[in-house]
Amino acid sequence: MSFLPIFIDLKDKPVLLIGGGAVAREKLEKLIQAEARVRVIARVIAAETRQLLAQHHLSFEERPFFPNDVTGHVLVISAVNDSLGHARIAAAARARGILVNAVDEPASADFFFGAQIERGPLQIAISTQGLFPGVARALRLWLEEALPEDLSDELGQLAVLRKNVRHFIPDPTQRMRQLKEQLQIWQKSWLTEHTHYSQAGESTR
Incomplete structure (x- = not known):
């Protein structure tokens, strides 16, 4: 399967993030950087994730996920820690025509987060289509060493x-x-x- 690499404008657009652990926090940082309107739902919100939410004045709901939660969002990101949970969230999103990312679960993902490099306005994203994210991270580190800190000029x-x-x-x-x-x-x-x-x-x- 071949995926289309795209850069999407999420500024002020509603995105649902399900999960409250370290992985969810990593995705939350990316969504905040993209200026998305993030809604977070999780059974348990870890202290560091809670701190990031408070820092950016974002609300959250500490409760189980329900299929109707996905309604009204342009993207859904599942950062839970079990395959059945990913599959349930993906099914709810796909039934409503919403693209979903399930972290480390390619079968339940319509798109993947690439390992990102930013040098001023230059952005590079590297993906292994979820097969081995560590390879993408290794290539990102190599490119970070090779490229100057800023290419704005x-x-x-x-x-x-x-x-x-x-x-x-x-x-x-x-x-x-x-x-x-x-x-x-x-x-x-x-x-x-x-x-x-x-x-x-x-x-x-």
Whole structure:
């Protein structure tokens, strides 16, 4: 099975998170970062998860899950610790046409969270489709070492270049050719600069 990798805008959109442990807290952090309107339901809310909820003034319901809880949400995330619970939550969401993520349970998941890297406006997500999340995390750590801390300046310069090319070259074919040529020039320059920086850093260790 092949999954379509997408980046979704969740700002002010209702998302249901079921679970209150460490895994739920990890997903909660991502949803808060995405500015989603998160609703949390769990039989037990761990102290650290409760603290994060309080810090961001988010309400929660410490009770069992019921199938109708999924109604009105754009996404459902199941962070419970048993397969039967995942399957029950997934069935309720799918019956209502809502996409569901079940942590570490591929059969009950319509989408997966990738291991994420952020460098300014640049975002990279890596996924193994739930088969071995540790591989995705290992690749994320490798890329974090390879990439500079912030690429805002470089991406800003490229954005200005793209805007100018789109303005001054109306023909789509010529525009694409020009953008490709400029990108190749930038790529060579960037790789030379950062490869040199990386090698210099290694030589001083």
